[in-house]
Amino acid sequence: MTLFDPGLQPERTELAWRRTALALGAGSLVALRLFPVAFGHPAWAFGGVAGLVAAAALWLAARRRYRAVNGVLEREGDRGMLPGASPIAALAVVALGIGLVSLAVVIVTALRTA
Template sequence: MTQYDPGLQPERTQLAWRRTALSIAVVSLIAARALPLILGSGVWVIPGVVGVAASAVLWVASARRAGAVDRALSPVPHPDRMPDGRLIAVVVVFTIAAGLLALVVLLVGVPA
């Protein structure tokens, strides 16, 4: 009796991680382009570059996570355990940091 159903759920989860990484990349590219124009300083391109790098890391980490889940749930015995919540925690921290950055941008305001 196998407990693992190799249906579409693992693929949907992987696609959700990819959409998350892609949305972080798009918003980061927009921020890298818009923030220096709005706030008038080239230093505001840094959050956009960090976001694009984070999305690339998330893309790779999510692929590794999907492989680990697939190996851990397959009917063939593997020593792998299920992935923990570290990747989710990193995405949460990144989202909170982006929200705080948006708050800072709102408080700094557009120079007159």
């Protein structure tokens, strides 16, 4: 009995990471547009650029991992050794850090204007 469901689980995982990268990219574009206006200095745009770079890297890492996992599953079935997810996990931590810094900036800005 084989448990491998061709392409569905790896594809769902890759699509979830793609949505995460898209959300990070969209938030970064908003940061690129609003941070220099809100804080008066173009250096704040660095956060948006960093977010866009992280989103692109996350998208590419998820796609690469999907292809690797799907290749192993097609060749060896569910008994194959799947590649590690450490690059995606590292990028997820970076995305979380960017999100927390952005949240802190929003809170500090809201407290200053209140």
